Amino acid sequence: MSTQKRGQLKLAEDISFDPWWWQARNRTTLPEPDLPSSIDYAIIGGGYTGLSAALTLAEAGAKVAVFDAADPGDGASTRNGGMVGNRIKPGFEYLLRKYGEKPAVAMLDEGRRWNREHFGTE
Numbered sequence: 001m002s003t004q005k006r007g008q009l010k011l012a013e014d015i016s017f018d019p020w021w022w023q024a025r026n027r028t029t030l031p032e033p034d035l036p037s038s039i040d041y042a043i044i045g046g047g048y049t050g051l052s053a054a055l056t057l058a059e060a061g062a063k064v065a066v067f068d069a070a071d072p073g074d075g076a077s078t079r080n081g082g083m084v085g086n087r088i089k090p091g092f093e094y095l096l097r098k099y100g101e102k103p104a105v106a107m108l109d110e111g112r113r114w115n116r117e118h119f120g121t122e
Contacts, residue, residue: 036063038063039065041064042067043065044068045066045067045068046067046068050066050068092108095108
């Protein structure tokens with residue numbers, strides 16, 4: 001740490017808080033869409049989880065609208081992976097208690113298979 005006291009450090013003037021992968025993306029401003037006259041479900045948030053919910057509902061025949069505070073790709077899902085990752089979130093003990101041994105093992109095996117196919121690791 002520098003000779004400055006803690007709490008008095010100055011951020012670099014050229015610091016960027018945008019993720020580095022945003023630098024290569026082709027940003028375009030999207031037009032405001034016309035709102036439908038009626039919907040069955042309104043999804044708030046256009047990240048991985050919201051879009052997955054909307055797609056599932058739409059595939060089941062529901063009329064769905066997704067609302068987000070910003071343009072697609074500006075939210076947390078593009079910065080931290082949202083709910084997508086190379087590991088499932090709950091551990092084996094939790095899965096075992098909740099679902100039993102066979103489903104717990106199957107879920108973990110599926111995660112390992114996905115990692116092998118996409119990352120070459122387990």
